[in-house]
Amino acid sequence: MGRAPSLKTDPAGGVKPPVWDPLVRLSHWLVALAVLVNGLIDKPGAALHVGLGWAVLAIVLVRLGWGFVGPATARFASFPPAPFKALSHLGGLARRQRPREYPSHNPAGAMMVYTLWALLLTVTLTGLVMTGGRSPMTIAADQAAVNSGDWSALVKQAPAEDDEGDSDGGKIVGAIHETAANLLLILAALHVGGVVVESRALGRNLVRPMLGRGKA
Template sequence: MVTVKVWDPFVRFFHWALVFCFTVAWLSADEWQDLHELAGYTAAILVSCRVIWGFVGPRYARFTQFVHHPAKVLEYLKTMWSGHELRYIGHNPAGGLMVVVLLCSLALLTFTGWLGTDILWGESWVEEVHESVANLLLILVLLHLSGVVLASLRHRESLIKAMLTGRKRGPGHADIE
């Protein structure tokens, strides 16, 4: 089987490091403040680097490759619902939207964490916003995982393996690069 390089080493490192940071931050909240803050600051740095990489990185890392017009995302979701969506070599339109939503949510989460730690310490509204965004992110992560499983099953390829190796099955006649 012919494979193509899709996810570069930085994107793969970023992805798994962020999974680790979010998990550590979630598990350490209210228990180990120093560890929680370290995971949060590390996540903020990772998100900042990923945003930069979205403009200067290789083809499949760039926002221009996977951020689509809302109408295209809706059309893709309709075809997905009917079971006839096209396979994309990079992120599909729904996956691209999820990347943007996750990055924005993580930026908001780390910003409110920083505010509550350094600027507005003790302000209950900042802590409430921070916790609400963290809960929203957990839901988004579950949606992301569901999308990964669905796409993996529908297109008969492991997207988790692709995020580990950086490679996916090469394009066929109906695939979109």
Template sequence: MQRFYVWDPLVRLFHWSLVVLFLLNAVITDPEAKLHENLGYLVVALVLLRLVWGLFGSRYARFTSFPPSPSGAVAQLTEIATGRGHAHKGHSPLGALMIYNLLLSLIGIGSSGYLMTTDMFWGTEWPEDLHEALVTWAEISVLLHVGAVIFESRRTRVNLARAMITGYKEMPTPETERSP
């Protein structure tokens, strides 16, 4: 196994803070409470910080290291279907698409939540409907993300959850990789 430093402290802190805040807001807090609103603003602040870090951060944190690639995602799905594949040092193509999906969903959730607090949209139903639909979409996406992390960790023999805790990915060396 080879060990690579991939996830810097800000990426890891962002990830796990987001996990806690999203879980609190989606499952525990009362949606009508001020705490729900404040936690939502914290989530938006985290996402904005991550967007800045995606431009100026460390190598694997930068968006240029994991551009959205439908062709890359199809290639990864083909690898999965044929039992081939390799681990990626940073985000895999499917992982990258999930990251963009979650960031955009959280921006939409925060924006629609904010609109519900404004005089202009007070009592208007569509911001609340949009907010609820995006929360449902984000919850489904999170479940898919967790399932994919478990699946890919087993498939590639790289403990992705541990890497998001320690910052290091332990990856198979070429001679220890499974043959197709």
């Protein structure tokens, strides 16, 4: 494996706060918007819900690829998963100690990021299984046909749905999908809370760099 990417330091020798590149910023906010819409607003199984799921899967895969070839702050080598360091970081915050600056995500933030990515992949992949990999356009067409009184699209799917084994498997996949989606919303709320706490502890606004505005 190659060396970790070099990271800039300030004139005093400390680590500069991260400056997130456009792809990281765009993927962050697009995924956040999609999660809010699908989790709190949109109807499960609707064409928009499925379409956003496909979009999130694509965005996450692009972001994961960016973790190998993107700039230093975006690379996995800059924020490796370190559970014990994450606990130490959180313990310092609980004791109201000023946390050290990191060139990318701090250890607790890194663990949150990896967990959120895992949940996003779980939600989107189980969603694909639940919809049989159908595209949003196909689902929209089926729903339009049903609304117009043409139930043939659903009738064609009936034999597969009547199979007991498939039904049990579908229930398991559905339970995993729902559980992961709920955990995703809970962790997203904790993530926002963590950003607020860390911002106060550091004395700077951690949201500004994610908006492309640099250090507060």
